[in-house]
Amino acid sequence: MLKKYDERVRPDFKGPPVKIFCQLVVNNLGSVKAETMDYIVTVFMRQRWIDSRLQHYDYNDTIILSSRNLDRVWLPDIFFVNEKAAGFISTTGNNKMLRIYPNGEVLYSEKYTMLLKCRMNFEMFPMDTQVCTLQTESYSHTDKDLLLIWDENPVVLSGDIELPEYILRGKRYTTCDNDRDIGTFTCLEAQFKLVRRLGFYLLSSYIPSIMITVLSWLTFWISPEIAPARVALGITTVLTSTALFGVNRQTMPRFSYIRAMDIWMMVCISFVFGALVEFIAVHFIFKRHKKFGFPKKVRNLVGLNKHWKSSTGSRFGLLSISEMLRSERIFSKKTICLLLSQVARARGESPPFGGRRTAAEVTLLYQTRARRIDLVSRVVFPTTFTFFNIAYWTVYLSWYEA
Template sequence: MQDYTVMLFLRQRWNDPRFVYQDYNDSITLYEKVLDKIWVPDIYFVNEKGAPFESTSGHSTLLRIHPNGDVLYSAKKTILLACPMNFQLFPMDNQVCKIKMESYGHTTKDIEIWWSREDAVLISEEIQMPDYDLVTWKINNNCDSHHTTGTYSCIEAKLFLIRHIGYYLIQHYIPSILIVVLSWLSFWISPEIAPARVALGITTVLTSTTLTAVSRSAMPRFSYVRAIDVWMMTCGLFIFFALVEFAVVHFIFKRDKKFAISRKAREMSKRLPRKKKAIDKKDVASEDEVDFKPDKGMSSPEPDQDMVGAEEKTHRTPAEIKALYMRRARRIDYYSRLIFPLLFTVFNILYWSVYLSMYH
């Protein structure tokens, strides 16, 4: 439940036969000092959230009596009203705020309230709000409230607001797009330069996280996901997967060293003698030779067939294996340069087409 402050001039008209006079043809204007002695309707704002603000001028009410008994009561009020808002489409959301008034102590048997005409609500054209545009407004005479004490007459005015999106484009959407594009620069950096790619990836991830936190800091806590949350989370995922892509590329790029170690281990195991004859028969009276056999728990470092791969089977040189994995790593970078922008473009088309269709 959000709130907003409104300054308005509340003008009420009714007829009181007790005020009919004929000796004077003009109207009589009364001010605050004598208003306590005259009956006025007990109108209050149903969705009022805060106490009325005091007028700075000191004069905020008047009452004018006409010869036929018609009474005009005008009061200047500055009030804090509650407005239930839904921010699921934020910052492309539309809100409807109400100004609802009804009698406090008189039921419909005593007082009937209605708007005097269709254009009874007048709004100054000079009013400008930083976050919203007031698109239109409507009035309603049929909103009587039913309570245990009776039915009370009610009127309301609905204000239709649409949010300005320009601020959020500049402060959130455009910077997040630039951060995502910046994370793609790592695809053009050689996998050999690991510090540069790691620094770029971590920086973009942290910047995206900070931008997401800033977008939520100015809003109350909600249990639902907003439109800007979908955008920020998706941008964060693109940046995160760009960092994961580098981890995969770096692993493949350095994989040849792993196979080089396994090749050296196998060559060393082949050079070890299978049998060693005893030198001194006196020391080995019962044995002619000593067998060097690997224990079951201490097997020789035979290379795993899955790790060796096709390169070991074809007896490629270490230089050829290194060049092969370097090509594979660079091929992943090449495809990433195409896939990441393509997916991000598709996401933009879907995102803006869905949410802009509801932004009216």
């Protein structure tokens, strides 16, 4: 049968294009890597066509050729378009099979294990859905010589495919014909829909970031007087949040767009940083009463520094009212009145411009304002973060396909 057979010539040479019916049996799919945007797949590629030169009605049975005789029969020269690497050695040797039926129908099956590229988009990460493809095409035959056609039940998935990070939601099949200078090449494309599992990222990113953010709010319950404790807690939470954000970015390619995880982490870092800034403001206001809260130049002018350091009630070197009023070019009238009132009270005299607050009253005023900011922060920060959580999870979970 093969004596006058020329394997270099396609079936129906100079006639209509030979039709290759293809079926893809996916045996294994895994090792989906976001860093390199690829995955490994093991498939059985089954191709079926008619070669009238191989008809053998005198022997009414199927002929099976071994791998040593496959080079004596014409085979389609297909290749995988999105292949990055192949040649994985099988432990069972050369996995090829060719059957010839009496009517000249040829069934050719071969096992492939390949590393294929997968175009990914991580804007929804970690609630994203990726569609990885497998594209096959003829290398040298245009559509005038060879047509690739999906067979009945074109893509078959093995029932035991299980991915640790993804859920295989389904498959599709379509065509992807390519127009080139020498002609049009038919192309078949199988698509695998992969939905990322969220559980791992809840435990490793979302819950820790929530705990760090809540921990930063504990500074609102620490007295402003205990500055070392609040500073240590604030800086620790800021550094921890920044480190957690950096770890999440390391496992991804270097893209410039913002992911859903980035939005979450940046908002958490903003809350933590805001708690630290809030303490700086509270501490500044809380300590504003020191030496009546006036600049050194003012205190030296009216003699308050001497009074503050004196324990014997000695003379203070207080300027006269006329001298103070002539100083309005440097200090406001309100400041001058308050200074003169404070010094007059220190000397046991009546205030020259009516009643003003004492040092104890000024101290209490600033401390009350500082503590009021802490009280407001105890409500504003958790409430705002709660509203952000509601908006974030409502929007992204509505797009999540798991």
